[in-house]
Amino acid sequence: MKKLPYYKISGTHKEIGEFLGTTFRQKIQNSITERKQTISDYSSYLPKSQKCLDVTKKYFPQLIIETESISKAADVSLIDFFFMNNREVYDSAEQIDQQNSVNLDHCTVVAGFNNDKLVIGHNEDWSLDQIDSFYILEATIGNTTFIGMNYMTVIPGLSASMNNYGLVQCINDIYQTNKTGVPKNYIARAVLETKSLDEAEYIIRNTPKASGFNHVLAQNDEIRNFEIAGDIIGAQTVIKKPYAHTNHYLTPELQFLEKFHTKSSEIRYKRASKLLRKNMTMDNIKTILSDTQNYEYPICREGETIGSAIFSPSQLKAEFCYGHPCAGKYIKYELN
Numbered sequence: 001m002k003k004l005p006y007y008k009i010s011g012t013h014k015e016i017g018e019f020l021g022t023t024f025r026q027k028i029q030n031s032i033t034e035r036k037q038t039i040s041d042y043s044s045y046l047p048k049s050q051k052c053l054d055v056t057k058k059y060f061p062q063l064i065i066e067t068e069s070i071s072k073a074a075d076v077s078l079i080d081f082f083f084m085n086n087r088e089v090y091d092s093a094e095q096i097d098q099q100n101s102v103n104l105d106h107c108t109v110v111a112g113f114n115n116d117k118l119v120i121g122h123n124e125d126w127s128l129d130q131i132d133s134f135y136i137l138e139a140t141i142g143n144t145t146f147i148g149m150n151y152m153t154v155i156p157g158l159s160a161s162m163n164n165y166g167l168v169q170c171i172n173d174i175y176q177t178n179k180t181g182v183p184k185n186y187i188a189r190a191v192l193e194t195k196s197l198d199e200a201e202y203i204i205r206n207t208p209k210a211s212g213f214n215h216v217l218a219q220n221d222e223i224r225n226f227e228i229a230g231d232i233i234g235a236q237t238v239i240k241k242p243y244a245h246t247n248h249y250l251t252p253e254l255q256f257l258e259k260f261h262t263k264s265s266e267i268r269y270k271r272a273s274k275l276l277r278k279n280m281t282m283d284n285i286k287t288i289l290s291d292t293q294n295y296e297y298p299i300c301r302e303g304e305t306i307g308s309a310i311f312s313p314s315q316l317k318a319e320f321c322y323g324h325p326c327a328g329k330y331i332k333y334e335l336n
Contacts, residue, residue: 001328001329002322002323002328003320003331004135004136004149004307004320004321004322004331005135005136006135006136006138006333007019007023007135007136007137007138008137008138008139009137009138009139009140010139010140010141010145011140011141012141013062013063013065013066013069013141014065014066014069015069016066016069016139016141017065017066017067017068017069017070017072017073018069018070018072018073019073020070020073020137020156021069021070021071021072021073021074022073022074023152024074024152024153025073025074025075027133027152027153028070028074028081028084028152028153029074029075029076031084031153032076032080032081032084035080035083035084036080039090045083045089045090046079046083048180049079049082049083049086049089050079051180052082052086052088052089052180052181052182052183052210053078053079053082053086055180055181055182055208055210056082056182056183056186059182059207059208060182060186060189060190063155063186063190066155067081067082067085067155070155084153084154085154085155085183085185086183086185086210087183087184087185087211088178088179088181088183088184088210088211089178106124106125106126106173106247106304107122107125107170107171107172107173107246107247108122108123108125108244108245108246108268108269108272108289108299109121109122109160109170109172109216109243109244109245109246110242110243110244110272110275110276110285110288110289111216111218111223111242111243111244111285112242112243112276112277112278112279112280112285113221113240113241113242113279113280114279114280114281114282115279116221116240117312117314118166118168118218118219118220118221118311118312118313118314119280119281119282119284119285119310119311119312120168120170120216120218120223120285120310120311120313121282121285121286121288121289121308121309121310121311122159122160122170122216122289122308122309122310123289123299123300123301123305123307123308123324123325124149124159124160124305124306124307124308124309125301125304125305125306126304126306127304127306128303128304130151130306131306131307131322131323133151133152133153134149134150134151134152134159134306134307135149135150135151135152136148136149136150136320136333137150137156138333138335139156141193144163144164144165144192144193144195145163145164145335145336146161146162146163146164146192146193147161147162147163147318147333147335148160148161148169148192148309148318149161149307149309149320154185155185155186155189156189156192157169157171157185157188157189157190157191157192158171158185158188159171159307159309160311161192162311162316162318162335163192163193163194163335164316164335165194165195165196165219166219166220166314166316167191167194167195167196167197167200167217167218167219167313168217168218168219168311168313169191169192169200169215169216169217170215170216170217170218170245170309171188171213171214171215171216172213172214172216172245172246172247173213173214173247174212174213174214174227174228174247174248174249178210178211178230179210179211179230180210181207181208181209181210181211182207182208182209182210183210183211184209184210184211184212184213184228187203187204187207187209187212187213187215188213188215190203190207191203191204191215191217196219197217197218197219197222197224200217201217201224201226201235204226204228204233205233208231209228209230209231211228211229211230212226212227212228212229212230212233213228214226214227214228214245214247214249215228216243216245218313219313220313221239221240222238222239223237223238223239223241223243224236224237225237225243225245225250227249227250227251227254229249229254232253232254233254234249234250234251234252234253234254235251236250236251242276242277242278242280243276244269244272244276245269246264246265246266246268246269247262247264247265248262248265248266248269263297264297267294267296267297268294268297268298268299271291271293271294271299272288272291272299275287275288275291276288282310282312282319285310286310286325286330289308289310290324290325290326291326292326298326300324300325300326301324302324302326302327305323305324305325305326306323306324307320307321307322307323308320308321308324308325308328308330309321310330315334316334316335317332317333317334317335318332318333318334319331319332319333320333
């Protein structure tokens with residue numbers, strides 16, 4: 001039985017960055033080398049990325065310290081590593097998805113309540129060649145500890161995580177127009193250290209963003225969903241009700257800004273929504289995330305689901321599965 005690599009670290013942002021840069025040095029170096037070889041006119045994107053770096057340093061200086069420490073420990077240049085986190089300037093994944101928009105897609109989130117206690121799960125769907133770059137990080141910075149699934153070549157926060165305040169963040173990709181601002185990777189990273197839904201929402205609403213993810217945030221008995229398109233934000237709030245999200249806008253005010261979305265996203269959303277129940281246990285969440293009924297567009301996808309997470313915030317417990325949960329097994333973790 002395979003399981004996702006697990007790393008535990010505590011320290012300052014600088015120390016966290018040094019650990020990540022040292023641990024994943026080879027992966028980071030190989031990824032940047034590949035980007036330089038495959039991105040046409042690579043250097044032409046760096047000035048645009050530098051502008052985003054300057055904005056990010058103004059709003060999240062501690063995260064740039066972490067980024068600087070990662071790049072230094074990995075022995076790569078700061079701008080090369082930041083550019084890899086700055087998908088608004090160049091995003092190869094978006095180009096691939098747009099060319100294959102009938103077949104490819106990313107991530108499913110489902111949430112519910114078991115006797116008024118929140119349970120929430122997330123399937124991470126991405127290219128299978130990234131499965132060996134996927135890992136679990138438990139990091140403590142000051143009084144905050146977070147645990148979640150992450151990619152070795154970028155900063156933490158781009159999949160599904162929970163912190164010791166019982167705040168869960170699940171990230172879905174949604175494609176929209178881009179501009180100069182704080183990259184969506186850094187918005188997601190900043191949310192990991194927030195103590196409340198209000199604090200997380202403040203960051204999402206008040207940071208000048210280059211673009212945005214879809215953030216499904218949950219804490220206590222409340223789920224807040226934020227769909228971002230530049231300065232425009234669509235929000236949904238549910239209290240003690242089940243919820244599902246995939247990879248397309250659900251809020252009407254943002255649907256006209258969407259570049260494209262896939263048939264897979266629509267079908268997975270309808271299927272997940274159909275399986276939701278008023279009272280849901282972690283096993284119910286696992287059943288949905290493992291669902292393969294729609295053979296062509298299943299929720300659990302053998303060719304794309306590289307990891308899965310389920311959180312019980314009231315108990316500060318998490319379960320993670322390597323690969324697709326329709327074949328894998330969840331491993332339990334607990335925040336102290």
